[in-house]
Amino acid sequence: MPARISPALATDAVPTDPDDPALWVPSDPDKTLVLVTDKVARTGGLYAFSLDGRLRSSIAPLDRPNNVDVEYNFRIDGRGLDVAVVTERLRHRLRVYGIRADGSGLVDIAPHGVAVLAGQIGEAAEPMGIAIYRRPRDGAVFAIVAPKTGGTTGYLWQYRLEDVNGSVEGRLVRRFGNFSRQGSAPDDIGEIEGVVVDDALGYVYYSDERFGIRKWHADPDHPDASRELAVFGTEGYVGDREGLAIYARPDGTGFLVSSDQIADGSRVMLYKREGEIGGPHHHPLVAVVPTPSDATDGLEVTSLTLPGFPDGILVMMNSAAKNFLIYNWSAVASRLNPGGR
Secondary structure, eight states: OOOOOOOSEEOOOOSSOEEEEEEEOOSSGGGOEEEEEEOOTTTEEEEEEETTSOEEEEEEEESSEEEEEEEEEEEETTEEEEEEEEEEGGGTEEEEEEEOTTSSOEEESOTTOEEOSTTOOGGGGOEEEEEEEEOTTTOOEEEEEEESSOOSSOOEEEEEEEEETTEEEEEEEEEEOOOOOOOSSTTOOOOEEEEEEETTTTEEEEEETTTEEEEEESOTTSTTTTSOOEEEOOSSOSSEEEEEEEEEOTTSOEEEEEEEEOTTOOEEEEEETTOBTTBTTOOOEEEEEEOOOOSOOOEEEEOSOBTTBTTOEEEEEETTTTEEEEEEHHHHHTTOOTTOO
């Protein structure tokens, strides 16, 4: 069995139950933040760590915050603001926080939250996964939300996020996405949590956790928006397909990064972002990378040069220690198959 890669460092622990990371990389990369959720009910929170793993700021309490994503230059109240968007599962809403330009803290810009999953009951009303999409042609910003449970079609809910009198509101623009309902046992129903959008190429991917990775157009107005484009990653997993992230190079190449959730040592599965010549929706597996990260739910990557990390980083949730492990991307890239780039 291949040796595990080693993390460069670990963040401080969160109080109770870590789940999902996101990265904020400003023009000054020294101020980069690793934003993470502590997903416990009533007393959960959103925590921000600097690249040395030390806690910078936090927002708490939140009622079971699950996943978080970041968007840059969101237009609100006549100005552009970088934001972190969090699913607050037991309040059936999104929370939206402005990120201070110096990375010193977070500001609530939607104090009442953004209500989602209207008309649903039980776990179907609980938002869990989230990905933010900025449409290149007009700059419109959308939140794609995965509830805790859903049907075989229309599992994902997509909202346009807009400034209304200096606060944020969400307008439902579509429901989409197939779901296998396949679980780890015959009487078990799985779920969808990991969602990621490739803004530059215009695709959304999500993890049907016991079945595969599904691909759709991210633009709700695309002529082919109602058609599933691909299902891949259907073999080779030991545990659940959980976190998803895009390692994006400026030329359109890179990797779709998926976590295989395994106790005491999750694996990272890398697929070609750009697909194949003549087959843009065929995403071959190019590496399986063992790690010491425990039972990983969420992960995040960046290809941007950061202090001490010229090729970027991989961040993975690490369950038992209640923290997040940060890996040098060069350690991940060293495990690529020949020709995997």
